[in-house]
Amino acid sequence: xxxxxxxxxxxxxxxxxxxxxxxxxxxxxxxxxxxxxxxxxxxxxxxxxxxxxxxxxxxxxxxxxxxxxxxxxxxxxxxxxxxxxxxxxxxxxxxxxxxxxxxxxxxxxxxxxxxxxxxxxxxxxxxxxxxxxxxxxxxxxxxxxxxxxxxxxxxxxxxxxxxxxxxxxxxxxxxxxxxxxxxxxxxxxxxxxxxxxxxxxxxxxxxxxxxxxxxxxxxxxxxxxxxxxxxxxxxxxxxxxxxxxxxxxxxxxxxxxxxxxxxxxxxxxxxxxxxxxxxxxxxxxxxxxxxxxxxxxxxxxxxxxxxxxxxxxxxxxxxxxxxxx
Amino acid sequence: xxxxxxxxxxxxxxxxxxxxxxxxxxxxxxxxxxxxxxxxxxxxxxxxxxxxxxxxxxxxxxxxxxxxxxxxxxxxxxxxxxxxxxxxxxxxxxxxxxxxxxxxxxxxxxxxxxxxxxxxxxxxxxxxxxxxxxxxxxxxxxxxxxxxxxxxxxxxxxxxxxxxxxxxxxxxxxxxxxxxxxxxxxxxxxxxxxxxxxxxxxxxxxxxxxxxxxxxxxxxxxxxxxxxxxxxxxxxxxxxxxxxxxxxxxxxxxxxxxxxxxxxxxxxxxxxxxxxxxxxxxxxxxxxxxxxxxxxxxxxxxxxxxxxxxxxxxxxxxxxxxxxxxxxxxxx
Numbered sequence: 001x002x003x004x005x006x007x008x009x010x011x012x013x014x015x016x017x018x019x020x021x022x023x024x025x026x027x028x029x030x031x032x033x034x035x036x037x038x039x040x041x042x043x044x045x046x047x048x049x050x051x052x053x054x055x056x057x058x059x060x061x062x063x064x065x066x067x068x069x070x071x072x073x074x075x076x077x078x079x080x081x082x083x084x085x086x087x088x089x090x091x092x093x094x095x096x097x098x099x100x101x102x103x104x105x106x107x108x109x110x111x112x113x114x115x116x117x118x119x120x121x122x123x124x125x126x127x128x129x130x131x132x133x134x135x136x137x138x139x140x141x142x143x144x145x146x147x148x149x150x151x152x153x154x155x156x157x158x159x160x161x162x163x164x165x166x167x168x169x170x171x172x173x174x175x176x177x178x179x180x181x182x183x184x185x186x187x188x189x190x191x192x193x194x195x196x197x198x199x200x201x202x203x204x205x206x207x208x209x210x211x212x213x214x215x216x217x218x219x220x221x222x223x224x225x226x227x228x229x230x231x232x233x234x235x236x237x238x239x240x241x242x243x244x245x246x247x248x249x250x251x252x253x254x255x256x257x258x259x260x261x262x263x264x265x266x267x268x269x270x271x272x273x274x275x276x277x278x279x280x281x282x283x284x285x286x287x288x289x290x291x292x293x294x295x296x297x298x299x300x301x302x303x304x305x306x307x308x309x310x311x312x313x314x315x316x317x318x319x320x321x322x323x324x325x
Numbered sequence: 326x327x328x329x330x331x332x333x334x335x336x337x338x339x340x341x342x343x344x345x346x347x348x349x350x351x352x353x354x355x356x357x358x359x360x361x362x363x364x365x366x367x368x369x370x371x372x373x374x375x376x377x378x379x380x381x382x383x384x385x386x387x388x389x390x391x392x393x394x395x396x397x398x399x400x401x402x403x404x405x406x407x408x409x410x411x412x413x414x415x416x417x418x419x420x421x422x423x424x425x426x427x428x429x430x431x432x433x434x435x436x437x438x439x440x441x442x443x444x445x446x447x448x449x450x451x452x453x454x455x456x457x458x459x460x461x462x463x464x465x466x467x468x469x470x471x472x473x474x475x476x477x478x479x480x481x482x483x484x485x486x487x488x489x490x491x492x493x494x495x496x497x498x499x500x501x502x503x504x505x506x507x508x509x510x511x512x513x514x515x516x517x518x519x520x521x522x523x524x525x526x527x528x529x530x531x532x533x534x535x536x537x538x539x540x541x542x543x544x545x546x547x548x549x550x551x552x553x554x555x556x557x558x559x560x561x562x563x564x565x566x567x568x569x570x571x572x573x574x575x576x577x578x579x580x581x582x583x584x585x586x587x588x589x590x591x592x593x594x595x596x597x598x599x600x601x602x603x604x605x606x607x608x609x610x611x612x613x614x615x616x617x618x619x620x621x622x623x624x625x626x627x628x629x630x631x632x633x634x635x636x637x638x639x640x641x642x643x644x645x646x647x648x649x650x651x652x653x654x655x656x657x
Contacts, residue, residue: 048656055652055653057651058653081580084578090655092576092655096573096655098570098573098574099570109577110577110578113574113580113583169656
């Protein structure tokens with residue numbers, strides 16, 4: 001089956017607070033028509049970034065994204081507006097309905113913005129509200145609807161252009177289990193009609209009902225314990241910013257600099273650690289990439305520790321000198 | 326756009342009310358400045374029409390610094406004798422005009438008759454008197470026989486018309502003193518006299534109000550500043566408040582031009598409603614002012630036009646906000 005959504009080797013990189021972050025690094029995903037795909041991962045793992053890329057809202061650094069054969073990364077002007085109106089539908093986290101409009105007008109808004117006549121747009125909205133079992137709430141403002149009802153209105157709005165792909169950002173967040181179930185049931189029903197639905201979630205309870213799970217933040221197994229010490233001469237790098245975290249290091253002798261590298265190519269020493277101390281402990285514990293580069297200032301001897309070894313060695317109550325990464 | 330205004334109706338209503346109140350003050354200030362500028366000309370017209378005033382060289386202006394002279398000095402001059410002096414009725418300042426009214430149309434009356442006999446008084450209606458009322462010039466009694474309008478000088482001092490003889494009795498102890506003579510002709514006069522046209526008299530009467538006009542004009546400028554700031558702030562804040570809405574609408578296919586235009590029109594509609602409201606409001610507030618407020622029709626165009634320009638300028642700032650809003654912000 002031909003993939004409706006094809007993402008290959010996607011890299012998204014942006015600068016924030018002077019340093020560069022890379023929420024998506026070589027990401028690849030394919031989805032055929034009629035599939036319900038869950039992007040699973042914690043906050044900051046790139047789920048929303050990926051949905052923004054699929055919606056052609058932010059640029060990518062490299063890679064390719066095709067939806068129904070359309071090169072999404074190359075879209076501009078009216079082609080971009082057409083893509084957003086006809087090829088994809090979006091359901092935002094927190095519903096994002098326009099508070100001044102009724103449910104019917106919210107659903108019809110994309111068509112009205114596209115210049116469709118009022119009568120036709122509202123008729124289409126009524127049809128979709130009926131489909132999401134909210135025909136009797138068509139004249140209500142968002143504030144008069146429950147969270148689940150608002151989410152179903154948001155889904156109806158996402159469907160108004162009859163898109164091939166529906167993107168839903170955390171569609172069950174902030175909903176009670178009854179409302180969440182009705183939204184999931186609705187998404188499954190829509191999937192059965194041949195539409196590809198991509199949802200982002202950090203709720204793994206949804207996984208049994210989806211066709212494909214894309215883990216946005218793969219588990220990194222703890223590295224094996226190392227017996228050998230590490231010896232660095234002045235200027236030698238222990239680990240680099242943005243690299244995958246592995247060990248926590250105990251400084252046995254010597255001094256290291258903790259260096260923040262900025263997007264403009266400059267860098268600055270943000271802290272210094274001298275034995276006895278630890279360095280690089282938060283990255284492995286949180287499973288985050290390294291947030292700084294560590295460089296030997298003077299000849300240094302370090303001992304790599306696993307998290308368990310560190311917990312057994314360190315005395316948190318003693319206020320040991322630790323670094324942020 | 327209208328739905329959004331309806332949704333925020335209380336805030337929009339209060340905003341329009343606030344703008345309307347400031348604009349009402351603008352209307353009134355415009356009316357006051359207009360009245361200050363128009364008052365001398367109108368009063369001069371009421372007193373003597375378009376005629377020239379032949380007065381002594383010592384007179385700066387009939388209503389500002391009159392210097393009565395013996396009537397005999399003007400014996401050789403053809404014209405209607407006139408006396409103008411400051412006076413008071415019951416302690417309230419007036420400007421007294423004494424002359425014959427037989428062959429002249431002035432002053433135009435809104436009610437009653439011209440002064441014909443000793444004690445007859447015609448007064449501007451802002452004096453608050455009715456026909457038949459008794460008025461006291463010190464110990465001398467008069468009776469109101471007619472009312473005129475637009476006959477005030479020096480920012481609201483009512484001009485009071487009496488016969489020349491009665492005026493001389495009230496003001497100069499019955500001496501045959503006059504300020505000068507009125508004539509329709511332009512002629513050369515002896516060196517001790519001078520000719521003032523109606524425009525000269527009006528211009529001289531306006532001089533003491535220069536400070537007041539400058540002050541009101543300054544207040545008007547400040548009110549304009551406040552109006553522009555209010556309009557700009559409200560429209561820009563509306564744009565900021567609706568950033569999420571704009572992001573969502575852009576994400577579902579809306580373009581910057583249409584969304585920006587709706588914001589621009591929204592600001593214009595609010596502003597123009599405020600202008601109309603202010604125009605109506607000033608018709609109720611202006612009569613409560615002690616001074617006549619003569620709002621020129623040009624004020625409507627100036628205020629509506631100025632406010633519209635401010636709204637458009639602020640709207641364009643809002644449009645730039647819409648333009649810079651990324652649809653990705655809708656993902657929050």
